[in-house]
């Protein structure tokens with residue numbers, strides 16, 4: 001291996017095989033400021049938000065800024081936004097199902113027309129009834145109009161049912177389309193965006209609330225349209241009876257609407273506090289219910305502390321709920337009182353008009369009917385408008401997250417990552433995590449060649465995993481480059497790079513699926529497998545014995561959450577994860593401490609498989625491990641320190657160098673020797 005040893009490290013990172021880097025180690029006194037000294041801890045710290053800080057300092061976070069906007073909405077703002085929201089929901093509905101959307105619109109318009117015609121027919125019935133002459137004659141004269149009223153009402157009922165059917169067709173389609181699009185986009189967003197705390201809040205808010213309200217808002221917009229059209233119809237009828245009746249109608253219902261908007265604002269303000277607390281509470285309930293935490297919590301007294309904090313927070317939430325409920329009730333009462341006064345004034349004005357002879361009695365009675373219908377339409381309109389306004393904020397939010405996700409997707413390109421690679425070159429790569437001052441990688445250079453197994457070793461936080469993620473295309477270098485056979489990965493389609501790299505990370509995903517799906521998932525399928533390849537991968541990883549011992553074997557369900565599911569140990573899961581990595585037969589296999597939880601024979605078997613039993617001869621394997629005995633046989637070992645490679649070479653070369661690697665190796669080996677001696 002040493003004759004193949006590259007000299008690029010010497011050229012670019014000042015490291016030659018079996019030598020220390022010429023660069024000063026970032027931890028040497030010349031290059032690194034002395035670490036900050038840590039004062040002794042205080043005697044008490046708050047576990048959660050204090051009474052004076054209910055929002056837990058989250059007010060400025062992206063997810064709560066939005067709540068403030070809703071809380072300060074005015075009636076005008078609500079009304080101004082409604083056409084835009086209606087258009088938005090209309091567009092979503094149109095995309096989901098054109099026929100059903102068209103049917104809903106047509107039937108809704110027709111239903112409103114039926115309401116108006118019915119009202120006009122009712123006024124004519126009254127005119128006949130209030131006319132001169134014997135009662136039987138008046139009733140007989142009114143009969144055709146009565147039949148018409150019944151006909152209009154029946155038609156309206158049918159049309160409303162048709163709208164409900166159309167709505168039932170459209171709503172689930174909108175929900176499915178939005179949910180699939182949302183998950184598709186967010187699942188592909190670049191890793192550094194996903195690791196951003198604000199992003200976590202945004203997607204969870206969109207998932208929990210945006211998708212939920214997207215389901216409800218379709219029905220609410222339909223109700224809004226029905227109320228608006230109903231109001232338009234009754235206003236038309238009133239206008240025909242006497243134009244002065246129109247402002248009277250407004251006078252009787254507007255105060256109720258103003259109260260409704262005030263109540264909505266109060267709810268949003270309260271929700272902001274409530275949500276911050278709710279997030280805290282969830283942390284405690286997750287911990288208390290988590291199966292992985294169960295043993296530790298039961299073995300010490302942390303459980304009691306968690307329960308006490310949970311109780312404190314839930315009590316605050318209960319108080320917040322009560323405060324909100326009482327506030328809403330009082331606001332509603334005030335609105336009704338003002339609205340009732342408005343209605344009184346309306347009827348007094350109507351009586352005055354009748355006395356003054358401006359209106360015939362029949363028209364006056366018709367006006368009462370129309371005002372009642374108009375009142376209920378306008379009240380409904382304002383109530384639904386406020387709901388739509390409130391819920392549309394969440395839907396807007398969901399759509400904004402989708403839009404933002406589109407901008408955060410990995411780059412696409414016509415240049416696809418090749419199926420075979422001779423050489424992967426990392427040249428002077430720098431990478432700093434967002435929000436961090438110190439770089440995680442600070443000028444790293446090396447070359448990986450087909451068929452090689454290279455180990456990354458070094459202290460905690462020295463940059464090994466970050467370097468592996470850069471190799472996997474999960475992060476991009478901020479300076480320097482990673483190229484495959486001379487082509488910069490930044491020119492390649494990112495997903496094609498991901499497909500060519502298999503990663504077995506420190507804490508592999510435990511898919512709650514069958515054992516076979518757990519092996520094949522990384523290759524892009526949960527349901528289809530290449531049996532010989534799956535067998536070879538499982539055998540090489542030592543997962544074959546694990547699977548053989550399970551009832552149901554390949555079909556065994558690996559989750560206790562489901563009936564008949566199996567629970568595996570940490571080491572058994574690690575073997576399954578290594579099997580998944582090997583099954584992919586990728587150009588590059590990255591193993592980031594996959595054997596940390598394995599027993600020594602299993603660990604040995606996995607390293608044997610990686611070094612000698614690989615399924616693909618030209619596969620490049622990068623192995624990150626703190627157990628240096630496992631990397632002894634690697635073709636090359638790169639020693640990381642403070643984001644740089646400080647030593648590079650084979651085990652023998654590095655031992656001869658007597659640097660950091662030799663010191664770490666000797667330290668670990670002495671542990672075993674002293675045990676042997678003690679024994």
Ligand SMILES: Nc1ncnc2c1ncn2[C@@H]1O[C@H](COP(=O)(O)OP(=O)(O)OP(=O)(O)O)[C@@H](O)[C@H]1O
Nearest residue numbers: 195433436440458459460461462463464465466467
């Ligand atoms: N997602 C992240 N966001 C911010 N900083 C990070 C992130 N991941 C790692 N870091 C920081 O980058 C530096 C390098 O971390 P990295 O995980 O690459 O080290 P490592 O050598 O793999 O450590 P270990 O041996 O403990 O796994 C550390 O200072 C770490 O705190």
